[in-house]
Amino acid sequence: MNYLWQWLWPPGLWANSDVRTAFFIGTSVAIAGAVVGVFVIIRGQAFSGHALGDVGATGAAGAYLIGISALWGFLAAGFSSGIAMESLGDRVRERDIATGVVLAFMLGLSALLLYFISTSTGTAGAPIAILFGSLFTVNPAITPEVFALTALSILIIALIYRPLLFSSVTAEVARVRGVSARLLGLMFMVALVIAVEESALVVGALLSTALLIGPAASAVQVTRKPTSAIFLAVLIALGQIWLGIILAYDSFFWPPVDRGWPVSFFITSLALLTYLTMRLGTSIWRHRRSRRPRTTSTSSLVASDAQGGTLT
Amino acid sequence: MSSGSVLGFLFPPGIFTLAFMQNAWVAGTAVAVISGIVGFFVVLRGSSFVAHAVPRGSFAGAAGAVLIGQSTLLGLAVFALMSSLGIAVMRRGRENTVATALVLVAALGLGDFFLSIGNVYAPEVFSLLFGQIVGISRQQVFWVLVISLTIVAVVAFAYRPLLAQSVTPETAQVRGLRPRLIDAIFLVLVSAAATATVPVAGALLSFSLMVGPAAAASLLGRRPATAMALGVGMAALSLWIALWLSYVTSWPIGFFVSSLCLLAYVVARLFITRRQGHGKVLGSLEGAPL
Numbered sequence: 001m002n003y004l005w006q007w008l009w010p011p012g013l014w015a016n017s018d019v020r021t022a023f024f025i026g027t028s029v030a031i032a033g034a035v036v037g038v039f040v041i042i043r044g045q046a047f048s049g050h051a052l053g054d055v056g057a058t059g060a061a062g063a064y065l066i067g068i069s070a071l072w073g074f075l076a077a078g079f080s081s082g083i084a085m086e087s088l089g090d091r092v093r094e095r096d097i098a099t100g101v102v103l104a105f106m107l108g109l110s111a112l113l114l115y116f117i118s119t120s121t122g123t124a125g126a127p128i129a130i131l132f133g134s135l136f137t138v139n140p141a142i143t144p145e146v147f148a149l150t151a152l153s154i155l156i157i158a159l160i161y162r163p164l165l166f167s168s169v170t171a172e173v174a175r176v177r178g179v180s181a182r183l184l185g186l187m188f189m190v191a192l193v194i195a196v197e198e199s200a201l202v203v204g205a206l207l208s209t210a211l212l213i214g215p216a217a218s219a220v221q222v223t224r225k226p227t228s229a230i231f232l233a234v235l236i237a238l239g240q241i242w243l244g245i246i247l248a249y250d251s252f253f254w255p256p257v258d259r260g261w262p263v264s265f266f267i268t269s270l271a272l273l274t275y276l277t278m279r280l281g282t283s284i285w286r287h288r289r290s291r292r293p294r295t296t297s298t299s300s301l302v303a304s305d306a307q308g309g310t311l312t
Numbered sequence: 313m314s315s316g317s318v319l320g321f322l323f324p325p326g327i328f329t330l331a332f333m334q335n336a337w338v339a340g341t342a343v344a345v346i347s348g349i350v351g352f353f354v355v356l357r358g359s360s361f362v363a364h365a366v367p368r369g370s371f372a373g374a375a376g377a378v379l380i381g382q383s384t385l386l387g388l389a390v391f392a393l394m395s396s397l398g399i400a401v402m403r404r405g406r407e408n409t410v411a412t413a414l415v416l417v418a419a420l421g422l423g424d425f426f427l428s429i430g431n432v433y434a435p436e437v438f439s440l441l442f443g444q445i446v447g448i449s450r451q452q453v454f455w456v457l458v459i460s461l462t463i464v465a466v467v468a469f470a471y472r473p474l475l476a477q478s479v480t481p482e483t484a485q486v487r488g489l490r491p492r493l494i495d496a497i498f499l500v501l502v503s504a505a506a507t508a509t510v511p512v513a514g515a516l517l518s519f520s521l522m523v524g525p526a527a528a529a530s531l532l533g534r535r536p537a538t539a540m541a542l543g544v545g546m547a548a549l550s551l552w553i554a555l556w557l558s559y560v561t562s563w564p565i566g567f568f569v570s571s572l573c574l575l576a577y578v579v580a581r582l583f584i585t586r587r588q589g590h591g592k593v594l595g596s597l598e599g600a601p602l
Binding site: 041044045046047049050051088096097099100101102103104105107108109110111112114115118206207209210213214217260261262264265266267268269271272275276 | 355358359360361363364402409410412413414415416417418420421422424425427428429438442443514516517519520523524527530563564566567568569570571573574577581
């Protein structure tokens with residue numbers, strides 16, 4: 001028991017200021033990612049969510065070159081790419097290709113910008129840091145901005161919650177009831193860009209996808225109700241990021257080298273593990289509980305909930 | 313400008329004679345051809361995310377291979393196949409992209425782990441991510457050619473079922489084609505293309521080569537075979553121009569490849585919009601239910 005406690009709460013954990021910053025910023029980023037992520041899953045926009053994280057790196061490299069704060073670079077690249085993706089692809093299949101083409105171009109641009117950075121500074125380490133990021137090297141000075149961005153993205157979601165759910169699930173019904181799917185799609189894109197870019201800024205493009213998709217996808221396996229899915233996703237996200245930070249802190253004493261394993265490795269592994277466990281668990285549970293035909297489609301069940309909620 | 317200086321500008325000294333440039337031309341052309349072929353199916357199936365995730369996930373394999381002192385190509389192949397396999401096992405109807413995203417982040421997390429415990433030299437990582445076309449060895453050219461020929465042979469053999477299942481999955485199933493098997497063939501093709509392309513164009517940009525030209529060609533070509541041929545032609549052309557520009561400017565080739573691919577796609581979109589404006593009906597590919 002004592003051992004377990006030592007492992008979960010290693011001595012000196014909270015005294016370390018890097019760890020404290022990682023906890024605060026990680027918590028904020030995880031909440032935004034989980035809330036927006038549930039809608040990303042319902043709307044089937046995982047690719048856009050991932051692509052926005054990747055293009056952020058291009059913006060960061062550009063911001064570094066012209067000497068402005070990386071945050072503005074991330075947001076500028078995110079918004080311009082998000083708008084380009086939305087306007088190039090209105091239908092589902094076009095959206096996949098439009099996202100791909102925009103992402104491909106932004107990656108090419110980042111190759112050029114990172115080449116300029118490495119030739120002007122003589123280090124190739126900077127590009128790698130931009131691409132992967134690390135929660136432990138976050139500058140604590142940006143904490144207020146990160147908190148504000150989380151609040152902003154959640155506020156947008158709260159404002160458009162009902163109509164967004166409606167248009168995500170049944171576009172036709174929504175149109176009949178006078179909801180502009182186009183406008184909602186754009187507003188959701190704003191919330192998505194904010195949530196993805198803030199997390200790409202602090203934890204790297206890789207982890208931002210893990211935090212956006214992992215908890216929400218796991219939560220949607222268990223509950224089909226949007227509100228409970230959001231709460232569950234937030235809980236899972238917090239569990240993953242806290243456990244990830246603690247494991248990364250523990251790993252400073254693990255082989256093969258005494259400088260710790262990357263926190264992103266723990267969080268991505270936890271994300272995959274949680275998803276698989278939840279999926280397997282619910283399918284076994286459902287199989288045992290009833291013999292009626294399984295409904296696996298996320299949308300149909302969320303749809304019934306959304307209609308039940310709004311039409312009364 | 314005299315004709316001599318024009319020729320000197322078009323063919324700067326060494327562009328065809330230097331050994332590494334010869335390797336680059338051969339490997340680059342092979343990679344462009346297979347990207348065009350596999351990209352045709354990627355666009356048809358709306359699987360851009362898979363085409364992004366598999367090469368990117370295979371990057372982790374390269375990092376791991378460097379760590380244990382194995383050949384990068386082997387590491388790329390193993391991880392590309394593992395990523396495809398993971399996606400194939402986990403995918404489920406609409407949750408397609410979720411499976412892809414989770415497999416991708418898990419592979420990248422592993423890659424980050426390999427990098428951080430392995431002291432991998434940063435420029436090496438950079439070239440794996442963004443491509444190092446002028447650093448290809450004769451042996452790599454050999455393997456790229458072997459993989460490319462295999463891909464061409466598999467596509468030639470399975471062309472009809474692949475096409476049928478990609479365009480109309482429901483009818484294909486009725487006609488007795490096994491959708492899971494064809495899905496698996498498609499994913500293996502993407503993995504093989506990724507293995508050959510990543511050392512040449514980089515994990516991030518092999519994706520541009522696969523999606524850009526094929527997307528543009530799918531807008532222009534009316535028949536599947538035409539669209540595929542157009543895609544291959546555009547991929548090869550953009551790679552050749554990019555290689556030339558990269559030789560002249562010494563900027564990374566990936567930037568030129570992806571810019572040319574975007575240009576091709578935007579021009580094709582504009583062209584299509586104009587043609588639609590003149591009241592013509594679009595080709596069969598455009599309306600295909602995917």
